[in-house]
Amino acid sequence: MATIRDVAQLSGVSVSTVSRVLNKSGYVNQETEHKVNLAIQTLQYEPSAVARGLASKRSRTIALILSNMMNPFFPELARAVEEVARTFGYTVFFGSSDDQADKEQAYIEIFRQRYVDGIIFSSHTLGMEEALRLNSSHIPYIVLDRAPSDEVCSVVRSNNRAGARLAVQHLLDRGCSKIAHIYGPQGIRTAQERLRGYEDIVKHLPWYSPSLLIPGNFLLDGGITAAEQMMERHPDVDGVFVGNDLMAVGVLKSLLRMGIQVPEQVAICGFDGIQLTEATEPEITTVAQPIYELGALATRLLIQKINGEAVANSLHELDVTLIPRASTRKD
Structure with a gap:
């Protein structure tokens, strides 16, 4: 050669x-x-x-740092980024931070050394200090969903609070009279907004209690454990809004193990719209994020930044859609 x-x-x-x-x-x-x-x-x-x-110092490559590849939401997101990047002639490097700040920092340094042209973050651990450091080093980047601040970077995310309100109102409309919420880590803005949306709808209702809020950490096992705690605290609960679909699958599994019928005794609504919710029995009602559109928009904005086009540090918020399925159908 x-x-x-x-x-x-x-x-x-x-x-x-x-x-x-x-x-x-x-x-x-x-x-x-x-x-x-x-x-x-x-x-x-x-x-x-x-x-x-x-x-x-241009490589026609971009990097995507994900939070947790075990959650099907992130591979679906990665597919969108890779497909759109390819249409612009870019290759994508992937890294999974596993919600560890030191691992994310290591990836950032590796990608710098490889002269990637820009980075998309879809991880929990990007902090204000690192965001400001990236700004000062003029490395183009976009944050998907989980930003330290909308003012210091361009953020692409779904309307999480409105989606949570949609989910809880759906459960009320289905006849639920006491609804719990299994939430994600409160250090993550996504989880915070979904909890706030839940409270927007139910906090004024006579049955509401803070003990109806149960942590699940956005994990399958977290959903299983949270469902057990929920039924111990409130055996009369008849609806649950779960902060993401992966936890919702765990909640469904846990309730069925306990002999609790879904949706006849407890109705379940998740959040994200991952394909796994169609593989359960019963299929899980979910508030679907436009996952492909999120990844595609983030990629297009990043490439605009790489090309020197003006992209303001601002929030790009996409609408969500309720997909009713058998886990809330009490007919």
């Missing part, structure tokens, strides 16, 4: 001259450029994408 040194030797010029021709940077006279291009064709030389990235 030919190297850049072979091209330089055949064309009778220096390696740096060949590099200038390849990267279209700096002056090279027309005759010399022709010699270099002829040598490239003769040797069938293909420049390394990494080497060209080191020379130009």
